[in-house]
Amino acid sequence: MEVIIMKDYNAMSKKAAEIIKSVVLRKPNCVLGLATGGTPVGTYKELIKFHKEGKLDFSKVITFNLDEYISLPKTHDQSYFYFMHDNLFNHINVNPENVHVPDGMAEDVETFCKWYEDEIKKAGGVDVQLLGIGSDGHIAFNEPGSSLASRTRMKTLDEQTIKDNARFFKSEAEVPRYAITMGVGTILESKELLLIANGKKKADVCAEFIEGPITSQITASALQLHPKAIVVLDEEAASKLKKYNYYKWVYENKPKK
């Protein structure tokens, strides 16, 4: 696992966007795995900026999102479908036919999940998967106890996740209790993983998944099993790391000639 520590949220977002940009430039028809939550918003802003400056063309890019709440229609302003359009897709030239977000209203969830997995395979697999991390260590909605071999399926959300995500809803009672999520096994098949985290609130869980044992209790720790996993943290999220000498990317303070 490559751990890169950036000064703050903006620098973390820029770094993550640069990594995604390099994949798109190398392979214009690449498959991007995308994430929701507050953390990737800055990364998406940077990608939109690259596009508006004419530096990034998404016309051939295919996208797959990690997860979606069950019971929220696409038009609900807290659905991940809505979030992705609001924060990224509406501002770039991605072909709507190439966009995939799990369908939270699917009548037959099991059949839908199998179809989603097949679509990822048909597209050639995910080239780079962007990930955030929940305060309980989850990636996508793979809550503590999720099998590290799990595939796309329905998951019950943990109390902690419901509490954390209540900030986006009018009340905690409105937060859906179930979601469709790619499994840890699905995520591990991506050619490259890119996890981003910022802020003091993520410091403990970042130390646990990077320096602790691999465990289904903290599904982000499965990144230790991946041959090409990059973790970009800001200094606050990295503040509880203590075991190794990590690479500190001094973005604004490059050595002067």
Ligand code: GLP
């Ligand atoms: C949700 C999403 C995760 C995301 C997590 C963290 O639970 N399903 O994919 O990583 O929130 O969100 P935030 O970035 O807002 O801390």
